[in-house]
Amino acid sequence: MSEMFFDAAPNATRVAPARPLPRDYPATKPGDVYLFGTCVVDLFYPEAGLDAIRLLEREGIRVHFPDQQSCCGQPAYTSGYTDEARAVARAQLALFEHDYPVVVPSGSCAGMFRHHYPMLFADEPVLLARAQALAERTFELAEFLLEVCRVQWRDQGPPVAVALHTSCSARREMNTHLHVRTLLDRLDNVERREHDHESECCGFGGTFCVRMPEISGAMVANKIESLERSGAARMVTADGGCLMNISGAMEKRAAGMPSEHLASFLWRRTNPAAVTQ
Structure with a gap:
């Protein structure tokens, strides 16, 4: 519910991002990606995170999982706690040092990276550049499988x-x-x-x-x-x-x-x- 914003803290005004524009996708699959697992997957659905890794590895991609990753900061951000969200976001920015795509098995967390991190660091030029670079290489899992990996699968299950x-x-x-x-x-x-x-x-x-x-x-x-x-x-x-x-x-x-x-x-x-x- 990223477009519901509450006045839970001072300076909580937000501007919801515009609907996403079509983006250009790489012509070939990368050799390496990061997986941002999300806190909900990590704590409640770890098998889904492992299955996301299996899907990517089957495409011949090496998956890197920085073990210090945590929440993306969205709960604090959408509740109006901008400073707390910025602290969480700053910690995540430090984890993805290589120029690999970042694949996220969650549209909401991917949206936080792609649309809201640049807004969080609009007044910090160095971190803004890093946030913009991260935004450009962030993909939700289904998007990445379809548009970057261009998967061709055979359904093995019953109707x-x-x-x-x-x-x-x-x-x-x-x-x-x-x-x-x-x-x-x-x-x-x-x-x-x-x-x-x-x-x-x-x-x-x-x-x-x-x-x-x-x-x-x-x-x-x-x-x-x-x-x-x-x-x-x-x-x-x-x-x-x-x-x-x-x-x-x-x-x-x-x-x-x-x-x-x-x-x-x-x-x-x-x-x-x-x-x-």
């Missing part, structure tokens, strides 16, 4: 209908909902079911779900009802925060729809040894 949830930031800052749709639609045995709340927020929004739990709960309830009406057997999303919120709410409702991070779903569907459905 299954899935419903896609796309996070607010992925749609509005990175356009990566389009990349995810394309990757899923290329899997011969996967039917992507449309649902009327795909573009709606799930209610997570980082600190939003803590600050406004009643509204957040109503939003995720609407999301789950829409997913269930789609008739899909499984929900897939490329953002760990949304996955945690929706799957947790589904468990409380005893809903029968399994949920999975896109990286794990793609790995299972295209790796014969991992296929279950």
Whole structure:
């Protein structure tokens, strides 16, 4: 929910970035990339991070994972705590010293790198240059697989209908909902079911779900009802925060729809040894 800003601290005014413009992609795959794993993947869905690495390594790419990486700073930033967000961002800038692409298995964290880091350091010329350079080489995972790796996969799994949830930031800052749709639609045995709340927020929004739990709960309830009406057997999303919120709410409702991070779903569907459905 990167376009919801709260006056939680002084000088909290924000200007949401414009919708992303088309970008130029490298003509060939790089030999090396960094993976920024995100704090949610690291703490709650580590297998999704490992599956993202497996997908990249299968394309012949060496994956580097700086072990001092932490949060991207988005929760503090969107809550109005600019100084705290800047401190977190400064620590992340120091980790990606080589000119490798930075691949992120989350549209919201990738959007923070790509659009908001330059804003954070607008008054610090040296760090601004580094933030702009990082922004230009930051890619969300689905975007990188589709547009840079130009993956050609054979679907190894049985027929299954899935419903896609796309996070607010992925749609509005990175356009990566389009990349995810394309990757899923290329899997011969996967039917992507449309649902009327795909573009709606799930209610997570980082600190939003803590600050406004009643509204957040109503939003995720609407999301789950829409997913269930789609008739899909499984929900897939490329953002760990949304996955945690929706799957947790589904468990409380005893809903029968399994949920999975896109990286794990793609790995299972295209790796014969991992296929279950």
